[in-house]
Amino acid sequence: MIEFKKVTKSYDKRTLILKNIDFKIKTGEFVVLIGESGCGKTTTMKLINRLIDPSSGVVLIDGEDISTVDPIILRRRIGYVIQKEGLMPHMTIGENIELVPKLLKWEKERRKNRAYELLNLLNLDPEIYYEKYPHEVSGGQKQRVGIARALATNPDIILMDEPFSALDPITRESIQDEVLKLQKELGKTIIFVTHDMDEAIKLGERIAFLKDGEILQFDTPDEILKRPASEYIEQFIGKDRIWKTPKKLLVSDIMSKHYWTIEKRSNISRAFNLLKTHDTDFLIVTETEGGRYSEPIGIIFRKNLIYAMENNILRVRDIMDKEFTTIDKDSNLLDVLNKMSSINAKVIPVVDDRNRLTGVITNLGLVNAISKIAPSPEVEEESIGMGDAV
Numbered sequence: 001m002i003e004f005k006k007v008t009k010s011y012d013k014r015t016l017i018l019k020n021i022d023f024k025i026k027t028g029e030f031v032v033l034i035g036e037s038g039c040g041k042t043t044t045m046k047l048i049n050r051l052i053d054p055s056s057g058v059v060l061i062d063g064e065d066i067s068t069v070d071p072i073i074l075r076r077r078i079g080y081v082i083q084k085e086g087l088m089p090h091m092t093i094g095e096n097i098e099l100v101p102k103l104l105k106w107e108k109e110r111r112k113n114r115a116y117e118l119l120n121l122l123n124l125d126p127e128i129y130y131e132k133y134p135h136e137v138s139g140g141q142k143q144r145v146g147i148a149r150a151l152a153t154n155p156d157i158i159l160m161d162e163p164f165s166a167l168d169p170i171t172r173e174s175i176q177d178e179v180l181k182l183q184k185e186l187g188k189t190i191i192f193v194t195h196d197m198d199e200a201i202k203l204g205e206r207i208a209f210l211k212d213g214e215i216l217q218f219d220t221p222d223e224i225l226k227r228p229a230s231e232y233i234e235q236f237i238g239k240d241r242i243w244k245t246p247k248k249l250l251v252s253d254i255m256s257k258h259y260w261t262i263e264k265r266s267n268i269s270r271a272f273n274l275l276k277t278h279d280t281d282f283l284i285v286t287e288t289e290g291g292r293y294s295e296p297i298g299i300i301f302r303k304n305l306i307y308a309m310e311n312n313i314l315r316v317r318d319i320m321d322k323e324f325t326t327i328d329k330d331s332n333l334l335d336v337l338n339k340m341s342s343i344n345a346k347v348i349p350v351v352d353d354r355n356r357l358t359g360v361i362t363n364l365g366l367v368n369a370i371s372k373i374a375p376s377p378e379v380e381e382e383s384i385g386m387g388d389a390v
């Protein structure tokens with residue numbers, strides 16, 4: 001684990017570049033530092049491998065204050081990839097990758113085996129690339145070599161400072177995929193600096209959002225998209241981004257808890273009263289009392305009650321609409337839209353993994369959610385009580 005405790009940094013003893021960095025990165029986690037130019041991302045990152053030291057506060061790695069560790073020894077445990085891949089132009093790619101292993105006096109054969117292994121890992125055929133010079137390969141390939149070099153001594157931590165920002169979008173996409181795959185396979189702790197929100201969302205398990213030397217929010221991409229901690233972050237990520245990624249919007253985010261239930265053996269006069277008292281268009285019918293936690297078995301609309309009156313039917317279970325579908329609370333917006341359009345449903349009860357009622361999606365609620373005028377989460381919470389069994 002990497003831990004920043006109340007870290008500040010000033011380069012000139014006057015201006016605080018980092019004001020109070022206080023966060024923890026778990027072992028094996030992929031953390032992205034994001035923020036606009038000059039907010040302190042690179043400075044934060046360089047504190048981890050002691051390219052700079054804090055003005056106050058401490059940085060700990062696995063509980064050890066790194067100010068007590070020799071920077072050279074520390075850096076052997078930490079790979080570093082920068083935007084300009086920083087390869088030595090007069091050395092072959094093989095020699096570049098073997099640079100640190102050579103400093104560590106690894107045997108030639110061990111070094112070469114490791115370089116071959118890493119080139120293979122990064123989809124560069126060693127038979128072709130090992131002997132080439134940096135100027136003979138593309139930008140994306142150089143960046144792959146940069147990553148291979150950072151992995152050479154098998155460090156637990158990899159720092160990546162805008163490593164892909166100079167690459168064209170297609171190369172960038174594919175190398176991002178490779179890094180994600182690598183992290184899954186190798187379980188490294190990766191700290192990645194970028195100012196590209198798409199890149200942060202794609203790569204980060206958690207994103208630390210920096211502004212003026214402070215972390216404004218440190219959370220999963222989903223949480224940051226759904227609940228940006230400030231207007232500044234909202235603007236940075238683009239207000240409508242969540243709508244561009246409908247798979248990230250879960251049913252549990254857009255469902256309403258504003259509904260009423262009725263037990264199947266109830267009399268229809270009770271159904272009438274409930275609809276009238278609560279000015280609602282529907283009731284969810286449940287098998288047993290305690291509606292919120294039971295399985296939905298039908299829906300009562302006004303039209304069902306009219307039918308009951310016309311035909312002298314007394315029980316809810318005999319008139320309820322049984323032709324309905326439910327949706328899992330972990331499904332996403334796209335699933336809802338597909339379901340709604342395929343069966344033309346007005347109300348879809350939302351269920352948990354044990355098929356228990358946990359909310360509803362209505363046509364209107366969905367439109368509200370999509371047009372972002374849905375009630376705030378606080379208002380929804382207040383209505384939970386009303387959604388309880390009646």
Ligand SMILES: Nc1ncnc2c1ncn2[C@@H]1O[C@H](COP(=O)(O)OP(=O)(O)OP(=O)(O)O)[C@@H](O)[C@H]1O
Pocket residue numbers: 011012017035036037038039040041042043044195
């Ligand atoms: N060695 C230094 N001496 C003095 N000031 C510095 C030094 N390095 C960085 N700074 C200043 O510290 C601030 C934060 O710089 P830093 O490189 O950490 O920002 P960043 O968020 O990584 O920006 P970018 O996205 O542009 O790389 C900037 O105002 C920068 O000018």
